[in-house]
Amino acid sequence: MTSCRLCGSTSTASVVDLGATPPCERFLTEEQLDERELTYPLHLRVCTSCWLAQLPALITPEETFTEYAYFSSYSTSWVEHARSFVRDATTDLRLGPDSFVVEVASNDGYLLRHVVSQGIRCLGIEPSANVGDAARAAGVPTHTAFLDPRTGAAVRAEHGPADLVVANNVYAHVPDIVGFTKGLRALVADDGWVSIEVQHLLTLVENVQYDTIYHEHFQYYTVESARRALGSGGLSVVDVELLPTHGGSIRLWARPAEVAGEPSARTADILAREKAEGLHELSGYSQFAARVALVRRSLLSLLIAAAERGETVVGYGAPGKGNTLLNHCGIRPDLLAYTVDRNPYKHGRYTPGTRIPILAPEQIEIDRPDYVLVLPWNLRAELTAQLSYVGEWGGKLIFPIPHPEIVEVKS
Incomplete structure (x- = not known):
């Protein structure tokens, strides 16, 4: 990033570098799975003159x-x-x-x-x-x-x-x-x-x-x-x-x-x-990047431990924020079999980068997974109520932010 888009200053400092990921809303059709997928750096910096935190404008609106x-x-x-x-x-x-x-x-x-x-x-x-x-x-x-x-x-x-x-x-x-x-x-x-x-x-x-x-x-x-x-x-x-x-x-x-x-x-x-x-x-x-790294390690440890026990984990939601989390953590279908979403537009598609299938919400009741990773964690109250049926078979919810947390629900 050469200069601040608000004040024009060239003095910026790194906040966190999340590597390179595809744009979060470019969901893939099955036909696109064998095609090239473009990725872009995801590096947040802050201007030390006007204190606007910003990403380089690598893709256009x-x-x-x-x-x-x-x-x-x-x-x-x-x-x-x-x-x-x-x-x-x-x-x-x-x-x-x-x-x-x-x-x-x-x-x-x-x-x-x-x-x-x-x-x-x-x-x-x-x-x-x-x-x-x-x-x-x-x-x-x-x-x-x-x-x-x-x-x-x-x-x-x-x-x-x-x-x-x-x-x-x-x-x-x-x-x-x-x-x-x-x-x-x-x-x-x-x-x-x-x-x-x-x-x-x-x-x-x-x-x-x-x-x-x-x-x-x-x-x-x-x-x-x-x-x-x-x-x-x-x-x-x-x-x-x-x-x-x-x-x-x-x-x-x-x-x-x-x-x-x-x-x-x-x-x-x-x-x-x-x-x-x-x-x-x-x-x-100054400490933000280190705290991000801790979330990543903790979530991966939780998912890997579940896989080693033979337990199943699926996702709920396919929001933009979820795709940043999945890509940064390197979560693939071996750790998250699929995710579901209420939006029919996304059904039958795959998450960008991580290629996780997106299905209809009803699939959770059919498969009865051990854990549901809630990707739109900001809707915690709403989704805890919506997913209370997971408790019928002893399933639990996982909320990844601000730190990975396993939550028991009652049906």
């Missing part, structure tokens, strides 16, 4: 998101999270029939469908044609495009300024942070609001959530680095909420700088906590 394998609506808890957000935002911002809401990276309409149900005018901006089609089929108006200043200005000219712009789990996915942020500013009304949810680098470091490092995540934010990034496009953070989603996220509330005013007290509190944990200097990152 167009390569990842023109057709996308992730459909948000397959997570029950995530849909409920979106419903609650829309309910609260509608009340707090006094949104009504005359309001306009835009969501960037709106996926399959998981959030905006709740806006539609309230009779509020809205529009999704979604680059992936296949998931955008699913949104339109669900009654959510969706424009297929990547956000940049030109797209933002065109949408504003056609539909008017947005009272609320939502950008959940996309601010990490854009290599051109400044251009994307200017696109947000172009969309939002001069007295409007922008709400961004993104994983918090603080919890990533604290809980060794290294599997959330993958190529489509170009950067990882503290509140401090997010403030700098939003400022590059004329937006100012006015409030921050800590969320449990994705293992620990921040919801940034921002407004055009001209009307933002002073940030909230809890914004200052979170900034102080980040500073106390050393994330505004190098000290906070």
